[in-house]
Amino acid sequence: MKICQVLCVSKSEYYAWLKRPKSNQKEKKEQLTQQIRNEYLKSRKIYGSPKMTQELRKQGICVSQKTVARIMNEEGLKSITVRKCKATTNSHHPYNV
Numbered sequence: 001m002k003i004c005q006v007l008c009v010s011k012s013e014y015y016a017w018l019k020r021p022k023s024n025q026k027e028k029k030e031q032l033t034q035q036i037r038n039e040y041l042k043s044r045k046i047y048g049s050p051k052m053t054q055e056l057r058k059q060g061i062c063v064s065q066k067t068v069a070r071i072m073n074e075e076g077l078k079s080i081t082v083r084k085c086k087a088t089t090n091s092h093h094p095y096n097v
Helices: 002-007 011-019 024-042 049-058 065-075
Strands: none
Touching (some): 024 049, 024 065
16 A cells, blocks of 8 residues: 555554544543634624633633634634724714814
């Protein structure tokens, strides 16, 4: 197999790796990623990593803001910034037009 030659591993090692079960760390990361995605959609895609971390901690999930930011970046989840319209004209002035 070409991939085994490129990676310098035997075929038996490659197939053993394919059949290996997921590690606990990987399963926890996948669960956290799913929870982050659910909260992101609940917030109408407005929450960034600080607010997302607060919401997860309210649910009893102990996680750092850096971890949430990294997962959101990997998944392409970005908060939508909403700018308020700033009035640049004062139409209630005492001057004649």
